[in-house]
Amino acid sequence: MLSLSAIPILFLLQFTIFISSTPFNHASGAIIFHTKDGQEQREFDYFKLALQWPGTVCKGTRHCCSSNGCCNRSGAFGDFTIHGLWPDYNDGTWPACCNGKIFDEKEILTLLDPLKKYWPSLSCSSPSTCHGSKGSFWAHEWEKHGTCSYPVAHDEYNYFLTTLNVYFKYNVTKVLNDAGYLPSNTEKYPLGGIISAIQNAFHATPSFGCKKGAVEELYLCFYKDFKPRDCAESHSQNGIISSRSSCPKYVSLPAYEPKARIFEFADSSRQYLSA
């Protein structure tokens, strides 16, 4: 059993280990990250919660595999699902692949149920990790974005837990459903109306990505303390910041349609269909 007097010493020890392992630049006071080729990246400015709309993403499914949520139907497909929590810069660029540990699924075992449901991969392809190999969707998001979320999210478990918490707190699917914007394969909705519904609920302006007139991605933005802020839909090229949206004035929110499932054999390109 620990004596009471040992507790402050343990705390101090933990705190010292924590501080001494931070990428802190004592000259400027800023947190500096290094990519694996030694490039410096400064601390991010804000967070972007990137969500995907399975009804649109899964329309593009060409083949199936066990890891593709579009096929195994394990996800919450009437909802926006998580793409990632991205630390971004105000100029439209972002840091990527910062100092941090390689993804280890064992670190997030207790989060697997909600992650499978609300953060499913909607593709068969294995994205690249920051260490030159191919990995899971979660490995890609942690290594590319999670490692740059320091000092707000300071480890893998904390990154995934924080993302789930923000996602549940700012339930944009519920906001849209309550405002009458329901999944439909026939309706078109005014993008301005969708934006207003979100502004009224969260007091901040989201941004969007569309594919063939259908909402594919929705972005909610946050200050580092997770208070909502506007998403700066800007992209910096040669120092010139320009705005861009791939969405028309009227957009659709297609319903996810379980269709014939196309399975792919691991050993060949043979495929077969199942209802």
Ligand code: U2P
């Ligand atoms: O938009 C195409 C891809 O660029 C990455 N992206 C985009 C915007 C942003 O703020 N941050 C960012 O990282 C995303 O890459 P991914 O995480 O999918 O590898 C996005 O898909």
